[in-house]
Amino acid sequence: MSATQDPVALNAWYAVATLADLYRVEETKLLGHPITIGPGRQVTSDARALPVREKFGCLWTTLGTPGREIFDIAEAGEPDRRFVPCGWVTLRASGLRVVENFLDMAHFPFVHTDILGSEPHTEVPGYKSEIRREVDEVWATNCTFFQPQMTSTRPEGEFARLTYRVPDPFVVMLYRVCPSAPEREDAIALFIHPIEAGLCRAQPVMYLLDQEATRTQLLRFEQVIFLQDRIIVENQRPLLLPLEPRAETPTRADSSSIAYRRWLKEKGLTFGTTAEPAAMAAE
Numbered sequence: 001m002s003a004t005q006d007p008v009a010l011n012a013w014y015a016v017a018t019l020a021d022l023y024r025v026e027e028t029k030l031l032g033h034p035i036t037i038g039p040g041r042q043v044t045s046d047a048r049a050l051p052v053r054e055k056f057g058c059l060w061t062t063l064g065t066p067g068r069e070i071f072d073i074a075e076a077g078e079p080d081r082r083f084v085p086c087g088w089v090t091l092r093a094s095g096l097r098v099v100e101n102f103l104d105m106a107h108f109p110f111v112h113t114d115i116l117g118s119e120p121h122t123e124v125p126g127y128k129s130e131i132r133r134e135v136d137e138v139w140a141t142n143c144t145f146f147q148p149q150m151t152s153t154r155p156e157g158e159f160a161r162l163t164y165r166v167p168d169p170f171v172v173m174l175y176r177v178c179p180s181a182p183e184r185e186d187a188i189a190l191f192i193h194p195i196e197a198g199l200c201r202a203q204p205v206m207y208l209l210d211q212e213a214t215r216t217q218l219l220r221f222e223q224v225i226f227l228q229d230r231i232i233v234e235n236q237r238p239l240l241l242p243l244e245p246r247a248e249t250p251t252r253a254d255s256s257s258i259a260y261r262r263w264l265k266e267k268g269l270t271f272g273t274t275a276e277p278a279a280m281a282a283e
C-alpha cells in the first residue's frame, strides 16, 4: 500500500513508541511513509526531522501540521493512579476498524465469553452517542453491560457502567466506573499507530485506581482480551472501513459506530477507509 497524501491523516498526532522502550533505532512506517525513531526521541522521515511530543508514556509525532495539540486525559494527572502501558500489538487491519471494534459492546458475550460478557445477557441496553462539536470528539454515554469478570480481580458478575470517548480518529478511550471507588472511573486509552492503511499496531494505556491487581495480572487480562479482538478485527471485510451507511440494517447498539463514521466522513478522512483513492487497488 502506498504512502497516503490524505491531509486529514497527515495533520494528526500519532503515538509511535513507548518512551520506556526507546533504546535503539527503529525503522517503521507511519501512514505508509517510512519513519525512523531514534533512542534520543527524535523521529525523521526522508531525512526531515518531524515534530515530537512526549505524552501518556509515549512518543508522538506527525507528518503534517496539526491544527491542535494532543488531546488531554484528566486522569493522567491524578497522582493516586497506576499508570499501566500494556505494550504494542500488531494487527493486519485498518486502525479505524480497531477503534470501531473497541466501541462495540455487542460482541462482548460472543468474543470475550465469560469475561466481558456472557449469555443470556446479550442485549446492549440503550445509550447515548453524540459528536461533541465544542471539543470535536465522539462520545457514547450511559453505557451499561453485564460483565462476568470486569477486571482481573473481580470474579463476580456485575453491570459495568461505561463511557466511551474518541478524541482523535486513531485513539479511543473507555472510562469505567471503578468497582472499588464508585464515584471515580478507571481510564483506559487505546493508542493506534497506523503503519499502513491495512496494518497498524495498538497499545492500551491504563490509568487505574485498582491497587490490588499485580502488574502481571493486569497485563495478562488485557492480552487475553486483545488477542480475542485481534481474530475478529483481522477477519472483517472489507479490510478498510467503509464510511457509507452500512449495508446491514444498523441496530440501536451500533449508534456509537454510526456517530464515529459520520464524524470521520465530515472530517474528510480517507486514509484507512474504502474511500481512499489507492484503496480500491489494495483490496
Ligand SMILES: [Fe+2]
Pocket: 101, 102, 107, 111, 112, 225, 228, 229
Ligand atoms: Fe473486544
